[in-house]
Amino acid sequence: MPHRDASVETIQQEMTAFARRARATAARMHPELSLVSYTLLAHLDDQRGCRATDLAAHYLLDKSTVSRQIAALEKLGFVERRVDPDDQRVQVLHPTEKGAEVLAHVTESRRQAFHERLADWDEADLDRFAMYLRRYNAAQERID
Amino acid sequence: MPHRDASVETIQQEMTAFARRARATAARMHPELSLVSYTLLAHLDDQRGCRATDLAAHYLLDKSTVSRQIAALEKLGFVERRVDPDDQRVQVLHPTEKGAEVLAHVTESRRQAFHERLADWDEADLDRFAMYLRRYNAAQERID
């Protein structure tokens, strides 16, 4: 087997292994915010509010899924809805203060977990790994 | 922000993005074999048979989850059970011929997808990316 194929094989295996574990790991670490709701809340925070439809489009989720996720986040008091005065159909979603706090807390704890996992990597390796991941995902997005 | 932190941040973001998408992508590509059942079947093939308990331990799944996954794979005719003559409690699981064929087919099609995604990477980058992923997951496993 050519060397190139072996590398692709490894990448495939490792990405698969990672994907298999990721949600469960995230759920164990942060029972209060699943990987999906974390992502949605982070997006709201990042974008300073957006619509449910935008979330659905961005994350390739059905609008009903987003609707229920948002309903759950609202019930937890993490998200609030503001009806767009220019279009009564539209609800602009924002993290509440509480939501922003929880998000910051989870983000920080995730950040720390990543830092610990990568503690013995030198800066050049980290830099290259980050670059490769970004490149890989960017290529992926064009396909999905 | 130090450069090191920026790299870790990127790694965190990209790994999260990847994890979020992976299952849905896999399901869309291979409706006949979810990411989990693919993994289990591949493990059986790789190990030339093993017990449900081993699968549960290896993939950090509850034994009931594995039991149902295997039942589904058996119903599809992809897995067969052979009671261990030395211990009547134990069922050694094996891919059937049909299961091995489907596995080979899905593996090949996944391999191709990865090859396409990584087509414009040069060999040195592929090699390093594979190494980094392996290193990252190995560190992860010690924590999980």
Add this chain to the structure above:
DNA sequence: TCCATTGCGTTGTACTATACAACTACTTCA
């Protein structure tokens, strides 16, 4: 202006993956 079409979001329904607990059947060991 009016109605057909489109867009946003919710709800009903169904399915998959998962965990935990209770159970049965078998094995091991003191």
Add this chain to the structure above:
DNA sequence: TGAAGTAGTTGTATAGTACAACGCAATGGA
């Protein structure tokens, strides 16, 4: 030989997801 442990199944509950049908608001062409 009986208690404790192990393998696997089943009951039950929950989360996440999709698809279809719906209600309501907006928009645009006749």
